[in-house]
Amino acid sequence: MLEVKHLNAGYGPVQVLFDASLVARAGEVVALLGRNGAGKSTTLKALMGLVRRLSGEVRFDGRRIDRLEPFEIARLGLGYVPEERRIFPGLTVAENLEVGRQAPRAAGPAWDEARLFALFPALERLRQRRGERMSGGEQQMLAIARTLAGNPKAILLDEPSEGLAPMVAVQVADAVREMKRAGVTVLLAEQSQRFVESVADRAYTEEKGSLVER
Numbered sequence: 001m002l003e004v005k006h007l008n009a010g011y012g013p014v015q016v017l018f019d020a021s022l023v024a025r026a027g028e029v030v031a032l033l034g035r036n037g038a039g040k041s042t043t044l045k046a047l048m049g050l051v052r053r054l055s056g057e058v059r060f061d062g063r064r065i066d067r068l069e070p071f072e073i074a075r076l077g078l079g080y081v082p083e084e085r086r087i088f089p090g091l092t093v094a095e096n097l098e099v100g101r102q103a104p105r106a107a108g109p110a111w112d113e114a115r116l117f118a119l120f121p122a123l124e125r126l127r128q129r130r131g132e133r134m135s136g137g138e139q140q141m142l143a144i145a146r147t148l149a150g151n152p153k154a155i156l157l158d159e160p161s162e163g164l165a166p167m168v169a170v171q172v173a174d175a176v177r178e179m180k181r182a183g184v185t186v187l188l189a190e191q192s193q194r195f196v197e198s199v200a201d202r203a204y205t206e207e208k209g210s211l212v213e214r
Contacts, residue, residue, distance in 0.1 A: 001026040001154050001185040002047070002078075007056030007066075009046035015054065016042045018209045022187075024154065029176060029186040031200040032211070033193060039209035040189035041083055044156045047187075048080045049073055061153055077105055079152030083159045085143040089132035093123050093142055096131060100146035109182040111148040119175050120145055137168035144175060154185035161195045173198050 002024040009017040016039050024030040032040045045051045047058055049070045058066040065073050074080070087096050097113060104110035117124035120141040131139060140160065147155055160176070161169040169192075176199040179186055189206075190196050196203055204211045 034206035077153035079155040100149040157188040
């Protein structure tokens with residue numbers, strides 16, 4: 001589903017990602033495990049075209065995407081949940097979900113509102129609450145649900161458990177496993193080895209912008 005070969009990327013003149021290669025197969029959960037500053041977020045941003053790619057190749061669902069713009073990549077069915085969440089604070093839960101909605105894809109699961117609320121029951125109780133009035137854990141659940149509303153074939157999750165209360169982190173881990181059961185490919189960046197061990201099929205260790213499969 002996702003194949004990266006010898007990808008180099010960075011910010012302006014500064015290279016951060018060095019010769020990165022990885023594979024995430026359809027329906028697989030793959031983790032990038034490393035400390036803060038290891039380059040994990042840059043890796044995900046490079047796949048989405050949000051940082052400058054210097055060289056290398058990225059293929060998604062058999063199509064080369066390293067020359068595409070972020071909005072073109074998203075339309076193909078690659079979802080992205082940034083570390084900062086970036087929900088719309090002035091919109092309600094229901095409105096945030098509607099903003100993220102795309103038509104169902106022939107080869108992927110359909111995430112309508114009922115299915116998203118089954119995944120995160122807390123959001124159903126808060127469906128008319130504005131994002132700015134939600135806790136960090138609630139915002140994280142909303143950020144994931146909003147991305148799933150776009151019916152992606154694969155999803156990139158940046159630090160999904162960071163800063164969450166233990167009970168909320170468990171709910172997010174359950175959601176990742178449910179995505180896998182639904183056939184969604186998941187590539188996540190994480191510092192928590194415990195979280196990675198609870199959800200991932202395989203993991204890469206990232207250090208100073210370089211990846212090594214564990």
